[in-house]
Amino acid sequence: xxxxxxxxxxxxxxxxxxxxxxxxxxxxxxxxxxxxxxxxxxxxxxxxxxxxxxxxxxxxxxxxxxxxxxxxxxxxxxxxxxxxxxxxxxxxxxxxxxxxxxxxxxxxxxxxxxxxxxxxxxxxxxxxxxxxxxxxxxxxxxxxxxxxxxxxxxxxxxxxxxxxxxxxxxxxxxxxxxxxxxxxxxxxxxxxxxxxxxxxxxxxxxxxxxxxxxxxxxxxxxxxxxxxxxxxxxxxxxxxxxxxxxxxxxxxxxxxxxxxxxxxxxxxxxxxxxxxxxxxxxxxxxxxxxxxxxxxxx
Numbered sequence: 329x330x331x332x333x334x335x336x337x338x339x340x341x342x343x344x345x346x347x348x349x350x351x352x353x354x355x356x357x358x359x360x361x362x363x364x365x366x367x368x369x370x371x372x373x374x375x376x377x378x379x380x381x382x383x384x385x386x387x388x389x390x391x392x393x394x395x396x397x398x399x400x401x402x403x404x405x406x407x408x409x410x411x412x413x414x415x416x417x418x419x420x421x422x423x424x425x426x427x428x429x430x431x432x433x434x435x436x437x438x439x440x441x442x443x444x445x446x447x448x449x450x451x452x453x454x455x456x457x458x459x460x461x462x463x464x465x466x467x468x469x470x471x472x473x474x475x476x477x478x479x480x481x482x483x484x485x486x487x488x489x490x491x492x493x494x495x496x497x498x499x500x501x502x503x504x505x506x507x508x509x510x511x512x513x514x515x516x517x518x519x520x521x522x523x524x525x526x527x528x529x530x531x532x533x534x535x536x537x538x539x540x541x542x543x544x545x546x547x548x549x550x551x552x553x554x555x556x557x558x559x560x561x562x563x564x565x566x567x568x569x570x571x572x573x574x575x576x577x578x579x580x581x582x583x584x585x586x587x588x589x590x591x592x593x594x595x596x597x598x599x600x601x602x603x604x605x606x607x608x609x610x611x612x613x614x615x616x617x618x619x620x621x622x623x624x625x626x
Contacts, residue, residue: 341373352376367391374548382498383542387552389494390535393487394553396560400480401426406561410568411576423561424554432553437474437536438546441504455503459510463518475508475533476515484528491534495541502541508533597624 342351349356352372359369364378367387371379379387397403406423429436440462448458466473478485492509495501512529519527532553539549568576577589603611615621 340376370552371543374545374551375543377543379542382500386495386498386500386538386542390491390538391552391556393491394531394535394556397557401431402557402561403564406565407568407572407576410565411572411574413569413574416562416565416569419565420558420562423565424558427550427554427557432532432550432557433474434532434536434539434550434553435546437532438540438549440474441507441537441540442546445503445507455506456510456513459507459512460514462507462511463514467515467518473511473515475511475536476529477527478530481528481530483526485530485534487531488529488534491531491538492529495538500538500542504537504540508537 340352342349344350351359351369354372356369359372365384365388368379368384370387371377371384402423405426406419409419409422426432427434444458444462447453447461448455453461463473478488492505495505508529512533516526519525535553536546536549539552540546544552573580
């Protein structure tokens, strides 16, 4: 029997045999036996290299502060799905899919930085000047500056600035940290000049800058954030499965549950009679003519 594949698929990531699994040329068992960690393997996976000790420390620090954030879109999604009692991976998958443009937008921040860094290189603009150009471009066009502001930490994200300090302490700062600091400076100055409230840097602005400075591409940094929060969301789902009630709407619970009917305030049209089929045509015509329906269209 001919078992030669019709199509050959190429991969530069890994291969395995009956004896070993090889990641980017390194035997994974050898990496583990010689003391290399999970975060070291992440470096090899995404960057095809073993990190320096301080790069590994920076990644560990970033992953540590990002792993949990209590009630956020990802955790709420994991809990909500767990209420229906599916298998656990479904809960984790739901949580990770919330990582978009406003929740953990690592890729968006990274691509924003890369776009302007390319401009600085082409036009020979200093990074301090570049930060002002970026802030003005975004705010003049009413676009949010990625990496600034956190809806739950109104005054300032407590995880963010310490990441800057850790990056400097470990000596792994670079153009991303320098540009991020310039963005923060000019962002604060602009809002102050307009009489607007203070908005601090968030963990994406600081953490993604650190990840980019140690060599991770924007999408890779985004993946790392999703993996970290996935562990946390898994624990939220497990807690709900073990301690919470299925459906999450029981009146016997000591606190109001996520989908308890008392949480819903209806603000739609008043109750109304359903027309008979023989009334339908005239009823629908009048509805359309009166235009009241336009208030409720979504």
